[in-house]
Amino acid sequence: MGDPGEPPEGAPEGGSGSDDEYRSVVFDESFVRAARITELSASERLGGGAPRAVRRKLGLGTLASLPRQALTLLLLIVLAFGAAVYFGITSPQREAAHGGLQLTSQLTALTTASGTVPSVDPNSPFASLAAAAGYADGSAGLGLPAARTATAHFNQAQVNAAVDTARRYLEASELTPAVLVQGETAPVRALVAPAEQAQFDQSATSPSDDQHHALTGWMVRFDPMKVALASDTVKVAGSVAVTELDPSTLEITSDHTLVYALRPAGAAGAQPVSLYTVRREVRFDLDRTDVAVAQLKVVDTVEQAGPSPCGVAQGEYLQPLAYAAGQPAGRPGPVDPADRANPAWQSCAVMATPKG
Incomplete structure (x- = not known):
């Protein structure tokens, strides 16, 4: 019987009948x-x-010898890593485009309890303010934190720089006559971080009472065609606090009552002067870049302002009745929760006398 390793027809002539001599080239x-x-x-x-x-x-080296399933898995891992890097880099821009970094603002219009706008002495417009309420002139009333110590992840110099930026913003947006009654917006915009500047610009060009594009959410301002300051002094009472929101962000909150003496635009000194009061709470966020470049993000503002008429748009300017002191101010009507014609955040209330 033949060798089991041989072909059925037998070994070819001239051959050894074995593959051993070819094994090195298989x-x-x-x-x-x-x-x-x-x-x-x-x-x-x-x-x-x-x-x-x-x-x-293609010169893929050792990759060319990998099984197809392994190459597919490797490609998926590379794509997933690339996507994670891409979205990690672009997330701030995406947040800004979709409202993640947008200012949210809300304003409550206040009417007077008496139904009319009271006049004050033009020579001493703030005489009615109670001394016990803690009002001071301008920035002296901001109540900045006295001891600005370091936080867990920000040193004392960084905390001081952040508080100083917030102070400059409050002075520009609440106390500067050019912003209050002359239509200027640049002093405020210069302190807004780039992530919010597009929203700020849209608020300036197309102001709207939509909680995100009210120019009065960024600053206190009056229509220069209607209102003038009877005094450049603004009475201020309140405080500023700073905390660490997370290891990379400082949060600064301000809560102030501001009292303005207003008169009709272009009127002589004999025209009536009235007081306009604004309670304004503002929250700012500053990351390390913001601290370094002296800019900030205005996260949200809540305001109560009056005397103002109810139901009047105040996205572009606050609408005081100061230019018509003595005329009826109107009273807030009943609120029907089933009426969804107006946004729920637009409200009106009766204010107490501005004595603190």
């Missing part, structure tokens, strides 16, 4: 896949478009 599948060149298929050769009978493979 290539396994992994060796073939790793080859740098490969022969064209019959259809590719018949097509006549290729100048050579072989083509060179």
